[in-house]
Amino acid sequence: MSVKPFDFSQLFVQQPLKEQKKFGKKLRTAFPFEELGHYTATDRDPNQLMDEVRAILIPELLPERTQRVNQSSFAFFRGTAELMEYDLAQQANSPIHAVSCGDAHIGNFGFFGSPERQLLFDLNDFDESGISPFEWDLKRLAVSTLLAGREHSFDEQALTTLVKALGQTYRESLQEMFKKTALNRFYPVNSVETVLSTIPLKEAQTKKLKKFLDKAGKRDSEQVVRKFTVTDSDGQIAFKETPPRTRHVEDRVTKHITKYLSQYRQSLAPDVSLMLSQYHVTDIVRHSVGVGSFGSLCYLLLLTGTDDSHLVLQIKEALPHRQLADQVNVQNVQYEQNEGKRIVDCQKILQSASDAFLGYFATEKKSFYVRQFRDMKASIDLSALDWDQFDAYAKTCAWVLGIAHAQSPTAGVILGYTGHSENFDSAIQSWTAAYVEQVNQDFASFKRYRHL
Known part of the structure; x- marks a missing residue:
C-alpha cells in the first residue's frame, strides 16, 4: 500500500x-x-x-x-x-x-x-x-x-x-x-x-x-565574530578561511548579496526588517555545515551596524524537496523557487518559537533560507x-x-x-x-x- x-x-x-x-x-x-x-x-x-x-x-x-x-x-x-x-x-x-x-x-x-x-x-x-x-x-x-x-x-x-x-x-x-x-x-x-x-x-x-x-x-554574533573572523592592520574584518569547508568565493549570491538581502528583508516582519536597515554588509564566505546538508551552498554573512555592533546570518540553500514522483522513484527532481519559503513556513508552524531573523529569498536558479548563526544554539552530545x-x-x-x-x-x-x-x-x-x-x-x- x-x-x-x-x-x-x-x-x-x-x-x-x-x-x-x-x-x-x-x-x-x-x-x-x-x-x-x-x-x-x-x-x-x-x-x-x-x-x-x-x-x-x-x-x-x-x-x-x-x-x-x-x-x-x-x-x-x-x-x-x-x-x-x-x-x-x-x-x-x-x-x-x-x-x-x-x-x-x-x-x-x-x-x-x-x-x-x-x-x-x-x-x-x-x-x-x-x-x-x-x-x-x-x-x-x-x-x-x-x-x-x-x-x-x-x-x-x-x-x-x-x-x-x-x-x-x-x-x-x-x-x-x-x-x-x-x-x-x-x-x-x-x-x-x-x-x-x-x-x-x-x-x-x-x-x-x-x-x-x-x-x-552566551552564544551570540559577537562571539561568532571573535571566533570566525580576523581583523587586518587597517581595521577591516573578514571571515577566516579553512578551505574547502570555508572560503571566499565569487558566485551569483556573493556578487549580488545586497540585492538578495533586500529581497530577504521583505520576508521578515516589518519591525525586524526595519532594524536590519541599520546594518551594512561587511563580508560573506561560503561555509558548509552538518552531515546531510554538507555540500550544499551555505554562507555566513557578516553585517555591521551603525553602532559598530555585528550580526552574523547563515544563508543555506533550500534544496529541492525530495518528494517521490508517483511514489515510484526520485528521478528528475525539479527545482521550485519557493523551497526556502516551504522550510521557513514549516519551521514556524512546528517550533514553539522561531528565530526572528528566519526568512528566505531566491535567485534565478536556486532558493535559500536565512537565520541567525549560532545565536544561543547548541545540541546535546x-x-x-x-x-x-x-x-x-x-x-x-x-x-x-x-x-x-x-x-x-x-x-x-x-x-x-x-x-x-x-x-x-x-x-x-x-x-x-x-x-x-x-x-x-x-x-x-x-x-x-x-x-x-
Missing part, C-alpha cells in the same frame, strides 16, 4: 474534536497498526539514489561529505534522508497527513534562543519539511534512537523497550496537548526548565549540563549521555514531536487513531527493528561502492 494521494482526513478538520477522534479511531480498521508495523523491502539501488543527490552538491566538498557519512551507520542514516523517504513511500502508511519535520532524527533536536531571549528546546532542522503521513517523523526518530543507542553499546533489550516507549510518549504528548484549548495549543513554550525536569540527572551531571547551557546562552540520560532524552524528543504535530489541523484525527493503544507503540517498534537492518545493509553497500 502506498501513500494516498488525497488525505481525506482533511475533510474533518473543522468538525468537532469528538468527531475527529471518532473518525481517527475508525481508520484503524482500514489502516491497521499491524500493517503500519510491517516493513517491506523496496527494489532500489541506494547508491544510485544517493548519487542523484550528490549530483546537485558542490563537487569539491563531496570527499568530506563522504567521510562524514562513512563514520557510522547512524552518521550514514543522518546523511541519507532520501533513502528512508523513498522507502516510507512504498510502505503501508496511515492516510493522516500533518505538517512534518521530514528529518526528525534524534540529533535534530536542540537548544536555541526565542525572540524573548529565553532558552528553548525543540526541533531544529527543517530542510526536508513538508506534509506527509504523521508517523513518518516518529519512525525516523525511532530508527535514529536505535542506531544511536547501538553505537554507544547500550543494552539491546533496554533499547527495544525504549523504542516502543517512544510511541507511547508521542501519544501521551498529543493527549496532553488536547487538554488545552486550540489557542493554548498554539502557544506552547518548550523552555529548557520544562524539558530538563524530565531528564534524571545526578548532581555532578546537573552542574555539567548547567555549565553547558550557560555557554549556549549523545555520546556523553549515560543510559538514564539517553532514555529520558529520546522520550523528550518524542514528547516535543507530539507538541509539534499538535499544530496541524489533522491532529485531532491522529489523536483518535493512535488513542490509548499499545498496539500502535508495538507497530513503531516492529517497523524500526526491521528498518535498522535495511540501514545497515545500505551502509555496507555504500562502503563497498565507495571502495570500488
Whole structure:
C-alpha cells in the first residue's frame, strides 16, 4: 500500500474534536497498526539514489561529505534522508497527513534562543519539511534512537523497550496537548526548565549540563565574530578561511548579496526588517555545515551596524524537496523557487518559537533560507549521555514531536487513531527493528561502492 494521494482526513478538520477522534479511531480498521508495523523491502539501488543527490552538491566538498557519512551507520542514516523517504513511500502508511519535520532524527533536536531571549528546546532542522503521513517523523526518530543507542553499546533489550516507549510518549504528548484549548495549543513554550525536569540527572551531571547551557546562552554574533573572523592592520574584518569547508568565493549570491538581502528583508516582519536597515554588509564566505546538508551552498554573512555592533546570518540553500514522483522513484527532481519559503513556513508552524531573523529569498536558479548563526544554539552530545540520560532524552524528543504535530489541523484525527493503544507503540517498534537492518545493509553497500 502506498501513500494516498488525497488525505481525506482533511475533510474533518473543522468538525468537532469528538468527531475527529471518532473518525481517527475508525481508520484503524482500514489502516491497521499491524500493517503500519510491517516493513517491506523496496527494489532500489541506494547508491544510485544517493548519487542523484550528490549530483546537485558542490563537487569539491563531496570527499568530506563522504567521510562524514562513512563514520557510522547512524552518521550514514543522518546523511541519507532520501533513502528512508523513498522507502516510507512504498510502505503501508496511515492516510493522516500533518505538517512534518521530514528529518526528525534524534540529533535534530536542540537548544536555541526565542525572540524573548529565553532558552528553548525543540526541533531544529527543517530542510526536508513538508506534509506527509504523521508517523513518518516518529519512525525516523525511532530508527535514529536505535542506531544511536547501538553505537554507544547500550543494552539491546533496554533499547527495544525504549523504542516502543517512544510511541507511547508521542501519544501521551498529543493527549496532553488536547487538554488545552486550540489557542493554548498554539502557544506552547518548550523552555529548557520544562524539558530538563524530565531528564534524571545526578548532581555532578546537573552542574555539567548547567555549565553547558550557560555557554549556549552566551552564544551570540559577537562571539561568532571573535571566533570566525580576523581583523587586518587597517581595521577591516573578514571571515577566516579553512578551505574547502570555508572560503571566499565569487558566485551569483556573493556578487549580488545586497540585492538578495533586500529581497530577504521583505520576508521578515516589518519591525525586524526595519532594524536590519541599520546594518551594512561587511563580508560573506561560503561555509558548509552538518552531515546531510554538507555540500550544499551555505554562507555566513557578516553585517555591521551603525553602532559598530555585528550580526552574523547563515544563508543555506533550500534544496529541492525530495518528494517521490508517483511514489515510484526520485528521478528528475525539479527545482521550485519557493523551497526556502516551504522550510521557513514549516519551521514556524512546528517550533514553539522561531528565530526572528528566519526568512528566505531566491535567485534565478536556486532558493535559500536565512537565520541567525549560532545565536544561543547548541545540541546535546549523545555520546556523553549515560543510559538514564539517553532514555529520558529520546522520550523528550518524542514528547516535543507530539507538541509539534499538535499544530496541524489533522491532529485531532491522529489523536483518535493512535488513542490509548499499545498496539500502535508495538507497530513503531516492529517497523524500526526491521528498518535498522535495511540501514545497515545500505551502509555496507555504500562502503563497498565507495571502495570500488
